Amino acid sequence: MRRGLKIAGGAVAALVLLAGGAVFAGLQLADARMHRKVEVPLRTVAYSREAATVERGRYLFASRGCVDCHGANGGGRMFVDDGSSLRIRGANITTGPGGVVAAYQPEDWVRTIRHGVAPGGRPLLIMPSEDYNRFTDADLAALVSYVRTLPPVSGEPALVQLPLPARVLYGFGAIHDAAGKIDHGLAPAQPVAEGVNVAHGGYVANMCLGCHGAQLTGGRIPGAPPDWPAAPNLTPGEGTVMGRYADADALMRLFKSGKRADGTAVKVMPFESLREMSETDLRALHLYLRGLQAKPHG
Known part of the structure; x- marks a missing residue:
């Protein structure tokens, strides 16, 4: 009996040591990954003070998720805080x-x-660059031109405080940083005619890729807090979320209110931005999503 207990105790101790070693190794790898230098191809865009360009940039800033992390005034905001070990603040x-x-x-x-990389070459941990990577050069220039007009306000740098398991998973590559999610060789999107058409809807849908995936089939959101629900499948078909939005008006009501048709609130969606989307963008997006090939969730 005692011999069996000793063997069991030794096995538990060995497992504890192995787990501790894995955690230590993961943290070391995470630190190395956070401080690696990422070389990316660059094609600069021109600043502009032209009123139409700045207004286009204002619209993109308001409707494409920037305000949800950086605030309407660009001064930064805490947008994830579980009151314990997970806190994420967008920079000023x-x-x-x-x-x-x-x-x-x-x-x-x-x-x-476009690339999720800081000026010195360090990867950014949190930045939806996989969405913005597909901006046309004109839209990227417009967004930058608008941000440069924001009045100076007091704020703080970005903060990314992750719980221990997330840092270990990041170290072992199970969670990717912003730069790790991007095909850096992908050419910028080419302009398409703005209107209620499939091509423009596909361009607008690029803003959905970070949460709903490259095929828009949903699934667990990479690196999201554990209490966040899986992103729904945006392709048509039986049992997918698009069955609730048979027409563009239904989708617009969701984006404007943050509530489903039955009145229940959607827990995770950047509605502060989505409610600012134009009717043209929303109708084009709906047209595009309804025309996708049906695929299984995730």
């Missing part, structure tokens, strides 16, 4: 105290927004 992207962009050159904006 004005030139005010605590801002991070005062010294940005044109290539730095492209590196950060």
Whole structure:
């Protein structure tokens, strides 16, 4: 009996040591990954003060998720906080105290927004660059031009505080940073005619890729807090979420209200941005989604 207990105790101790070693190794790997240098191809975009360009940039900033992380004034905001070990704050992207962009050159904006890489080459942990990577050069230039007009406000740099398991998983490559999610050789999207058409709807749908996946079939959101639900399948077909939105008006009501047709609230969606989307963009998006080939969830 005692011999059996000793063997069991030894096995438990060995497992504890192995687990501790794995955690230590994961943290070391995470630190190395966070500080690696990522080289990306750059094609700079031109700043503009032209009113139409800045207005287009204002619309993109308001409707494509920027406000959800950086706030309407660009001063940054805490957008994830579980009250314990998970806290994520978007950076102050004005030139005010605590801002991070005062010294940005044109290539730095492209590196950060399109590639998820900080000016010095370090990967950004949290940045939806897999969505913005597909901006046309004109839209990227418009967005940057608008951000550069934001009045200086006081704020703080970005904060990414992850729980221990997430840091270990990141170290072993199970969770990717912003730069790790992107095909950096992908050419910028080419302009399409804006209107209620499939091509424009496909361009708008690029903003959905970060959560709903490259095929828009949903599934667990990579790196999301554990209490976040899986993203739904946006392709048509029996049992998918698109069955609730047979027409564009139903989808627009969801985006404007943050509630499903039955009145229940959707827990995870950037509605502060989505409610700012134009009717043209929303109708084109619905047209595109309804025309996708049906695929299984995830």
